[in-house]
Amino acid sequence: MIEEGLKNELQKQGVYVTTLEDLYNWGRANSVWPLTFGLACCAIEMMAASMARFDLARFGAEVFRPSPRQADLMIVAGTVTKKMAPLVVRIYNQMPEPKYVIAMGACAISGGPFKQGYNVLKGVDRYLPVDVAIPGCPPRPEALIHAIMTLQEKILNQKLTGPDRPRHLNADVPGEFPVPVYGKHDLEPSKNPAVWQPPVIQR
Amino acid sequence: METLEQIQTRLAAAVPSAKVEILANDCAAGERSLLVDAANGFAVAKFLRDDAQLLLDYCSNVTGIDWPDKEITEKIKVKQTVDGVEKEVEEVKKTLRPGYLEVVYHLYSMTLKHGPIVLRLRTGNRADQTHLPSLTPLWRGAEFQEREVYDLYGVLFDGHPDLRRILMWDEFEGFPMRRDYLAPDDFEYEPTPHDEVLEAAKKHYPTEVKA
Amino acid sequence: MNTFAPQAAKSFAVKPKLDPSGEELGELLEVSMGPHHPSTHGVFRMDVVLDGEKVVKLKPVFGYLHRNHEKIGENISYLASMPYTDRLDYFCSMTNNWAYALTVEKLAGLAVPERAEYIRVIMAELTRLQNHTCLIGFFVQDMGALGTPMMYAFREREKILDLFEEVSGARMMCNYMRFGGVRVDVNDEWIAKTKKVVADYSKFLDEFGTFLTENEIVLARTQFVGVLPKDLAINASITGPMLRAAGVNYDLRKVDKYGIYSRFNFQVPLGEHGDIYDRYMIRVLEMRESIKILDQALRDIPAGPVMDPKAKLRGFRPKAGEVYGRVEGPKGELGFYLISDGSPNPYRYRVRPPSFINLTILEDMCLGHNISDAVVILGSVDIVLGEVDR
Secondary structure, eight states: OOOOOHHHHHTTTTTOOOOHHHHHHHHHHTTTEEEBBSSSHHHHHHHHTTOOOOOOOGOOOOOOOSSSGGOSSSESSSBBBTTTTTHHHHHHHHHHOEEEEEEEEEHHHGGGGGSOOOOOOOOGGGOOSSEEEOOSOOOHHHHHHHHHHHHHHHHHOSSSSSSOOOOOOOOTTTTTTOOOOESSEEEEESSSSTOOOOOBBOO | OOOOOHHHHHHHHHSSTTTTTEEEETTTTTTOEEEOOGGGGGHHHHHHHHOOOOOOOOEEEEEEEOOEEEEEEEEEEEEEEETTEEEEEEEEEEEEEEEEEEEEEEEEEETTTTTEEEEEEOOOOOSSEEEEOOOTTTOOHHHHHHHHHHHHHOEEEEEESSOSSSSSSSSOOOOOSTTTTTOOOOOOOOSOOOOHHHHHHTTTTTTTOOO | OOTHHHHOOSSSSEEEEEETSSSSSEEEEEEEESSSSSSTSSOOEEEEEEEEEEEEEEEOOOOTTTOHHHHHHHHOTTTTHHHHHTSSSOOOHHHHHHHHHHHHHHTTTTTOOHHHHHHHHHHHHHHHHHHHHHHHHHHHTTTOOOOOHHHHHHHHHHHHHHHHHHHSOOOOOOOOOOOOSSOOOOOOOHHHHHHHHHHHHHHHHHHHEEEEETOOHHHHHHHHSSSSOHHHHHTTTTHHHHHHHTOOOOOHHEEEHOTTTTOOOOOOOSSOOOOOHHHHHHHHHHHHHHHHHHHHHHHHOOOSBBBBBOOOTTTTOOEEEEEEEEEEEEEEEEEEEEEEEESSSSSSEEEEEEEHHHHHGHHHHHHHHHHHHHHHHHHHHHOHHHHHHH
């Protein structure tokens, strides 16, 4: 590792020194391309965040790709219903690694105001690993920008070797998740135990 | 527009076999409705649509309603002999009003700009006699709405061109909007449950440490 | 049973194309334009059967956003349903709120003070402006102009959302109307700001008009495409700008005269051919009429209270009965059908969604056209999935 003083001295002379890890993470963090995955009302705030007033393109989210094969980030904006859940998982599987998920809005985090629903999935994190969650109903476009910045920080701080290396460099952790099937009253299975366990409540 | 009584008399002349009843509606600005028996529902609706004075060509809203079996308790006074003296005693009489499913049509006229006429059709019961005539051949706008009533309540419409589920997935079984539908139990995590959600949540929490 | 096995792809299926005597002529392709697509309308799916590029059969499939709003409405009180009505047609939360408040006021016999009626009209017409603006942005994007018209549309929309946020606290889900009036009053500063926004809007409409109204591509792709004849429109219960583009003069603001609309001087634009271009022009003309109404309302708004003093919101139990109330939303007739049995919760809470019913004739309009036209036709129907699926 190079200490900060030496780095600054060299920088003044026009020589930039960094580690491969920092360079790699910097490139990835500043060019996250989201997938257009708006489901409900939060999608409108996501669109407003990409428009001229709250420009999301200045953070690297330059183009919203419609095809999952070309996107890095899936912003699940809106209520995920049980009818839609297998499709969400299937589209996630089609995204190439490294991929991230932002759960935008109360509905994507936990079902939101529609939690008492026979058709509402109580949170997209039952089937997919979520990296950043944005509360709000709907969250303001500034909140989405904050979430993208949080994701960028997370990417910048990732270590590329060692036991907590990211998923795309770790062959043991699966990157594709099983797709649920429509059952008679509910999805089968109703949650993916490898991804989500109900937390233990201490009362 | 003419009153419901005038429409009833003209219906009695046009469709003699129909049993048309006018139902009251006590709230502030409510409209009274016409209750028609299921067998003549189609003929009555056709009359309402084609009659020159009414011309109800716009079916605005099709709603399904579930009325489960209801026990009505009434207190009635009965004369009884008690200890040789004839007295009036209050007795509690319980009657069971059988349940049914109901479909309500709100009809307006775009040509004559009047309305609404509220038309109601009721099924026999909630179990096996759930057939009603479909009014889609008369008003195309009822197509998707009748499919929704079938999907969520289970009313089978005879004569509907394409009766299948519309909002739930095809493999789904059951009729979710009925009053006795039990939603699947997937509330495994609740931060602050109470009442019936607490009962349901207790089945799921693996270990609870009472602080 | 291995429930984790991948399902066979149902999206591309090839069927034989038969002539009337049963002989095979070629192949038909069945495509599922699935719930996730680049168009901005939400999770809406169309099962299309194609002969080359021409549409032979089209079945819309929805329910991917069915959040059982009506069942929730039966389990909570009348007032608690008001925030849920915001999320029905998530562009137009103010008109949804007004439709629900109007229905409950009809049910319980509540009166609304003058100032509140004027405020309601102002909010509804502002909602209509921003909805039609966004629609034009999406509609032109569906034709291929990716991104740029939407930028202009959203720029104007942000000005109106700032007004909403100042008065109700939220940009989109305003939750502003109450039974018997509105939640908070507006002050003179807000009225002055609104007057300025409305004055600038005509200039924006002129700007948009020069780009789009006589644009060759728009004309070539929208004239005589997706024609909806008048009789079919009435029979299929179509309402809103689609109906008026087909030539039927039925606008609830003039027919029912709810609120104080009878005091305003405005016209109802009517189309002639019922094609996509007519629907686009109807919406532009409606925006100009809305600006007229807004000018009159902002000029004449009186002082006074904004809530009915006799309306009590705690322990609200209307008498048993039923009522159907409707307003002219930007997408069509939005109606609420409430059945009360005297308890604090409604017995049956039904929403009459305009987008759901306007989709009935999507197949009829698309038959014989190319699949790329089907996308533009869908854009002109102006659906919002929150309302279609509830």
